[in-house]
Amino acid sequence: MPLQSPPSAGHTPTQYVWIDQALLAQGWARGVRLALADGRIADLQTGALAQPGDVRLGIGVPGLGNLHSHAFQRGMAGLTEVGGRSGDSFWSWRELMYRFLHRLAPDSFQAIAEQAYIEMLEAGFTRVGEFHYLHHAPDGSAYADPGEMAARIAAAAQSSGIGLTLLPVFYAHADFGGAAPNPAQVRLIHDVDGFARLLEHSARAIAPLGDAVLGLAPHSLRAVTPDELSALLPLCDGPVHIHIAEQTREVEACLAWSGQRPVQWLLEHAPVDARWCLVHATHVQPEEVQGIVARGAVVGLCPITEANLGDGLFPMRDFAQAGGRFGVGSDSNVLIDAAEELRLLEYGQRLHVRGRNVLAQGEGVSSGRWLFDNALQGAAQALGVQAGLRTGAPADLVELDATHPALRARQGDALLDSLIFAARGGAVRNVWRNGRQLVRDGRHVHREQVAQRYAQALAGVLDA
Template sequence: MTDSLSPPAFHADRALLPQGWERDVRLTVVDGCIGEVHTGVAAQAGDQRVRILVPGVPNLHSHAFQRGMAGLTEIGGGDGDSFWSWRELMYRFLAKLVPDAVEAIAAQAYMEMLESGFTRVGEFHYLHHDADGQPYADRAEMSARIAAAAAQTGIGLTLLPVFYAHADFGGAAPNPAQRRLIHDVDGFAQLLDGARTALRPLPDAVLGIAPHSLRAVTGEELSALLPLNDGPVHIHIAEQLREVDACVAWSGLRPVRWLYENVAVDARWCLVHATHIDDDERARIVASRAVAGLCPVTEANLGDGLFPLQAFAREGGRFGVGSDSNVLIDAAEELRLLEYGQRLSLRGRNVIAPDAQRSSGRYLFDGAQQGGAQALGVAAGLQPGASADLLELDADHPAMIAREGDALLDSWVFAARNGALRSVWRRGRQCVADGRHLQRDVITARFAQALRSVLG
């Protein structure tokens, strides 16, 4: 993205630093990263002046192409509609996508992420092959389109190419609808090589891997995949009760239990959803320092269920949020629904923050910051060495008036809607001004053209 230059420094009346809220904060920017941080100082000539500054939010789980089908699966299904019937509709949409459309839809999704406060995305990317299931001449063609969308919008990218080989537990043969997703280990290694090349133009891209799920990868394949890359490892797990039951029928173990008994899970790992876990599995995730990747809007949309976040968080578990199916892209909404789901389940208020002295908005924001950054392989927060990914909250927004400290985050998460987020900078370069991405018109026009072609 080339629309704006990075100022030499930012000066904020109030800023949220790792140690808490500070006044008169000056952050210098060096090669897209935060250099020095000073508090209680005056602004200097040339500084970008802001009133309320907080770090950008990591989005640890996205399937960007699904933004193009948002709203198209909300037809009454009675007792028979579920994640599994939604998945069949998703496969039909996926079958129509060409590389240009994938890039255009991803750019729209990434633009909307930036406008809502997400500044880095973990793209759990499984659409790799042509419509007939054959690799493109460049095996990483679709990965390159994701990288191009990130470059156009300016969002930080952690690319997570997905290994998908089977239709169900025990190495079941894939079905025809999955042909665009399928790899063997050797082909996946070649895909990773191509993805590394595709990411080189992006200054701070991170490459990870994503064994799709225990349904889609055998234990032997999982062991072969892990040495191929030393970045983050993400996996869908225990999202649906049917998945848990099928895993028990196959192995005698629940999915998270099977994973921990067969793989050395550590802080590199992000367990996406992990919705249906028992007490032992919860304790294993906490002890391993892996991140639980929670996607409240999508999990609600698909009827997945609720992760036991109160107990997990109070035991020291690490979590982050993701927009997953991108049916609605809104960083504050993910945090709000994360808390509200627990309130409805536990029939109480302010149920995630561990004590009466902690603000719910601040606790959720900090958790998503730290867990999301860990899951995406980057440093968190406004500190030296971290990417200068900055959000300016609008001090004049009705939800922000006469607020101080953590009440600002509480009000953004629980009481604000459009307009509370004024500006966004990524690596110190402005990409959102007055709530609007600087290339919105161009990106949305291309998105519209792509959807008319795909759905027409």
């Protein structure tokens, strides 16, 4: 059962928050006074004095969007770090993931998602794009409610308080060309009509959350045929996310099937535009990079997971120089850390080109500020929401701990540089999502209850 009720649909009293220094849409400002009402920033003043009754903060930044998550995989984090006889890869990891997935019941699935979501909030993520593909019972049969597992995701979002963009996944095939699914995939599989019903039930499941967004996710070009992809897109007008070109084996298989690389095929055969998020897109050629930029799509990068799985490095420097849009996601949730995703994104490029401050463009430009601003806006686009501290935007606010050793005596962009490159945990002090404070002094307000549910669920799953 949820740990708390969803926000009231009625009018809520205005709350005032005064921030000594805050990162606004136009840049850093001092003496920022926010009026929060009905989950949004109703008014914003700069150069203001704090008033009696105001909540007073030191350093305020917007909450980031986490644009790609498989929440249930938090429960298997750290359990796949043993090599096999013939080496290890994404594909052998996937077989272990399928075995874990088959042990999950609705209750354990929800408990693991709740744990993942409170950790995201504690890290400064205030909305998650849940790439949700676990739909059916372990034998592949449908639940009485086709949206049973989507409802569990919604319940986890409700109890944790995180914003939710739900992305039900269409998965029909094991490989390119419409290959039949394999037995390990029976909990994932739909036809187009069944998926349309899933979307309907998913919309009902998230409706009580108030500001949830529904999109859809063709899993990958391996899992969907061209005809199915065309049939799916009119079913929902929300964001469209797809795994693409994550592995070299996938690129080779796509070439064998179509004569084209995955991103090349997608750009030529699908109406890719600003609705789309191309997740990973690791193995792309320069002309594909230019094509993504021209269409205004977002690339969803998950540096921690991509490193953990040995995917490779997206050509981020070239993409940045071309003006590409991107956001970051926690994907497999092996480690949930917003700052670490941004740090590793930059460090991967530094190692590749053997240089420093690789992605930020222009002399004197802060790498931390550039990474934060671009990830904020890219994730908001991919998740179908507004972002940033501005009038009318959701009241999603993160207070950094001014007493953290890495943030002492810092001002402006140096705060973000130090948060991303010099802080190691504990720098996020308080978090508000939709105007409600969910993290106090670094801990989610329901951490103890959620952790207990998680421990009980995981014991049952791993002992099964």
